[in-house]
Amino acid sequence: MLKVLLIEDDFMIAQSIQQLFELENINVHWVNNGIEGLQYLAENHLDLVLLDIGLPSMNGFEILNKIRTKSQVAVIVISARDQVEDRLNILKHGGDDYLTKPFDFDELIARIYAVLRRTRIINTGGMDILQYNGLKLDLTEHKAFYNDQLIDLSKKEWILMECFLNTPLKIFSKYELEEKIYLHDGDVNSNIIEVYIHKLRQKLNKDFIRTIRGFGYRLE
Missing domain, CATH: 3.40.50.2300 (Response regulator)
Structure with missing residues (x-):
């Protein structure tokens, strides 16, 4: 219930x-x-x-x-x-x-x-899976699937998508996303968010991540 x-x-x-x-x-x-x-x-x-x-x-x-x-x-x-x-x-x-x-x-x-x-995180067979609109992140096996197809995400791409999927529809500012990457990776430069958002759109769908002008980014 x-x-x-x-x-x-x-x-x-x-x-x-x-x-x-x-x-x-x-x-x-x-x-x-x-x-x-x-x-x-x-x-x-x-x-x-x-x-x-x-x-x-x-x-x-x-x-x-x-x-x-x-x-x-x-x-x-x-x-x-x-x-x-x-x-x-x-x-x-x-x-x-x-x-x-x-x-x-x-x-x-x-x-x-x-x-x-x-x-919601779905618990199945001991696996923790984050999912949203066809994208699944298997947190146990560290694998990503889009429309049931295995896709390769770099470390920074994984950090961003885990952040988005933990709170779908939240608008994340560029600064918030930079902080996430810095905490896990330590490598942040001025246009890193734009670069990796572009790469993610190429791997998923150009409309999967939406730019909210003046605010930041959120999932569509």
Whole structure:
């Protein structure tokens, strides 16, 4: 059974989501503030967090940042705001998807399962596999597959793709990606990210990694 944490201060919305999840056989724990939500997340294994961005006292962006410092759990953000800048900020801060209020409950369920298919690590036969849109990284055997075909990734390409697949749809700045490579490899020059993004696009698909102008890169 899926375990979901709902962080939502609107009682009526929270009650409706809880009733929906019961029908879908989804285990849900509801809290109405970020402090309780972060505490529950720290003490429990969860499949997904459903987070209202417009919470009082501690706003959703602050909560999302705190979640991402300690966990790679899938996070879907719900928001009453529907500006492009808001959606980009949600993804930039590590959200895996977003829904604008009011939303259709069938769409919510569909997005939950879509996010989990994209983001979760699949444990099969003792192997840890990260996967997203046809790309699989076997963390045990250190092998990469794209559309079930074995592909060769250099050390730096592997570092970047593992970073992307750990948080699909997050927008990574050039600086963040440079830091990842520096921590694992120590060899960073001014255009290293552009070079290896270009190489990855050649090996995967030119649209697999998207450039978000002024922000950075994310998976498509």
